[in-house]
Amino acid sequence: MLGKDYEAQDCSLARALEVIGERWTLLILRDAFFGVRRFNDFHVHLDIPKAVLSDRLSGLVEDGILEREPDPEHAGRHLYELTAAGRDLWPALHALLVWGDHHRAPNSRVFKHASCGTPLDDHGDCATCGMTPAPQDILTEPHRGRRALRHDPVATVLRAPHRLLEPIET
Ligand SMILES: [Zn+2]
Numbered sequence: 132m133l134g135k136d137y138e139a140q141d142c143s144l145a146r147a148l149e150v151i152g153e154r155w156t157l158l159i160l161r162d163a164f165f166g167v168r169r170f171n172d173f174h175v176h177l178d179i180p181k182a183v184l185s186d187r188l189s190g191l192v193e194d195g196i197l198e199r200e201p202d203p204e205h206a207g208r209h210l211y212e213l214t215a216a217g218r219d220l221w222p223a224l225h226a227l228l229v230w231g232d233h234h235r236a237p238n239s240r241v242f243k244h245a246s247c248g249t250p251l252d253d254h255g256d257c258a259t260c261g262m263t264p265a266p267q268d269i270l271t272e273p274h275r276g277r278r279a280l281r282h283d284p285v286a287t288v289l290r291a292p293h294r295l296l297e298p299i300e301t
Contacts, residue, residue, distance in 0.1 A: 166299040168210040176285035221266045225255045245270040266295040
């Protein structure tokens with residue numbers, strides 16, 4: 132099996148990749164920024180095998196990126212929420228979205244500063260307000276005219292404008 136550590140690399144990028152470099156991990160984190168908190172919601176939105184999802188969520192909890200709490204509405208189940216260290220990954224995620232948009236395929240969603248409605252620039256800044264909004268001050272919505280590809284309950288909620296980190300109720 133391929134190891135997930137880069138022990139011989141004396142570099143903080145290697146240390147970061149030990150936490151977020153596995154397949155699916157960044158998409159799980161993207162969904163966590165969208166407000167997904169329940170195992171079943173990650174599962175229906177990502178089409179990821181349950182064993183892999185369970186492994187990635189446990190790893191992210193162990194590494195201090197997600198916090199696992201009992202779900203008050205479903206006995207025996209959990210809610211997953213980003214920790215402060217997890218929320219600090221937003222600029223990295225946004226940078227990858229921008230790169231994908233420029234070099235692979237147009238982004239399907241727009242990200243706006245919630246208080247003024249200005250779309251964020253490529254650096255994640257609001258040019259109108261001259262600042263970098265925190266994730267909870269960012270509104271995301273599908274690009275106008277973009278045909279919806281997915282019809283799962285999470286995708287359906289995300290068809291309306293949604294503030295990052297605001298819990299998604301499916
Ligand atoms: Zn603004």
